[in-house]
Amino acid sequence: MERDFDTTKDVVTNEVKAKKSAQAKADAQLWVVASGKGGVGKTFVTTSLGLTLSKLGHSVVIVDLDLSGANVHTSLGANPSHMNIRHYFEGAKSLQELVIPTTYPRLSYVQGFWDSWTPTDFSYNQIQNLIPELKKLRADYVLVDLGAGALEAHLNLFKTADEKILVTSPEPTSIEKTYRFIEAYMCHSLKENAAPDAFGNMITTLRDHRQRTLSKPFSFKSYLKEQTGISYTFFEALSQKPVRLVVNSCRSQANAELGHSIKSVCHKYYDLGIDFTASINYDNAVWQSVKSRTPALVAQPFTPLAGQFLNSCKHLIDPEELRAVV
Template identity: 25%
Template sequence: MDQADSLRNKMALQLSDQKKHTSGNARVIAVASGKGGAGKSNFTVNFSLALQRLGKKVLVFDLDIGMANIDILLGQSAEYTIVDMLRQRLSVWKIIAKGHEGLPFVSGGSGLNDLIEFSGDEMEYFLEQLQLIGKEYDYIFFDMPAGVSRTSLHFLLSADQAFLVTTPEPTSVTDGYGMIKFLHVNNKNLPVCLIINRIKNKKEGSATASNISAVCRQFLNKEIKSLIYIPDDDTVGKAVRAQTPFIAYSPDARSSAAVLQAARQYTNELNSQEKYTEFSFTAKLRRFFTTKGRNTFG
């Protein structure tokens, strides 16, 4: 850690000590899917970039550690990863890289040697570092691994909101509902928002969202909102191969227009709501990693 990082950390810690139960103003959003291949990471990158274009400060954390691909989608190679931060006790400022259009992101690494499950000490250090940047951003996105592990569950349950990415395919819908049910059982108050990806037309997207919402309402007594239906067009695949976000690769494509419109809608809706203030993300996550704090979200 260089002198500038050390000074910045000390100043940020002094501010955080004044309000120990807040991690800043950033809204923390965990992006999940019931199964792999739903397009979760691609959505995260493009939606984050769309928010940045609206003047929002956004940071993307790739938490699919060891199997990460945010840096690939952004066409950038990060010098450091989350694993480096934990094992070498690096400053979080040091591991934040810049992707397309300067979008800040933290790589999760891409190799079997990078696979890691947070220990108690590692999580505490991670939370300390996260607290340093809470006031720097409007949104912090956690791109979660597909499915659920002990650590990823805790991240999901501690977030201010979960985005669930699914496709109209029956297996994806079934797995997506399973994820919603699992989250609901553990935290009934967690807001979940649907992203329907790879739709043939708006009717298919609406039908998929309505089916999931109806099942959640009937069996979980939970209201699920939909944020966006993303068309399945050739632009997305071409952009991935070019390692460029599709809203930059082809701004006029239907998929790009959908993401940009969703970003505007999302920010407008949040501006009309009160901010989430009951507990900070770091405070909630820390509760899971203390003996008395486990399984406290009934």
């Protein structure tokens, strides 16, 4: 009996070791945070998600890819580093070598372009080479803070993410740019598997639809099904991993419910399903935290704001993997 027990124990121990080894070799989950325009709090949302995931016991690396204004370090209360992601693109350092620890347990970051005095943009090949390197970083989650707008490089990275998080604010200019980003993302994704003529006709039809010059009601998905030369399986794939919409800086109940309206519009006009993940309250503690160089969720960890990010993370990650908040 003792031998049988010992054998069983050894088998269980080996299974646990094998499971831990597999988990250690698994790629990091890649979350990409984007926005249609600047000034909507995208970096605040990214760093707050990172802090919350780290409090849940997960290791996190935030990668700053905002070419126009890299400030993840500012949001985390850190000084700019002389080592930044430029050194990766120039081949001087590996991406892992550029990971900088923070004072917060399990949370690190990669400094964005801080010392670039000339216009910088990513090429298609640079992004394609970067994606596997992001997933190889030693972390459970890698969060990428993109620059604002629907640039091709942004859309390439957004498309490959395990979680695609789109941040907007309740202002009309931001809402408009959010719709434009979604449209650009759809067209960019469909272009890969479309014949040039069919894709050109699709763009013309979408433009006519926006200008309300079509002679009959328009369903984007139905239109694609009727066409040859365009694959519409994009919609099925997106239903498995939808765009996650976050409405930031909500000052009223109407603001907080805006995500439902955007979701409804996307379904009505594009037959596109998106997920309204969270509405985040406007809080004076946010701009005060930047001034004090202490993240709002650290300075005031028990506010409704912190609870909203906690609920968002619980919504996005596997509930079975949740650990006690520390």
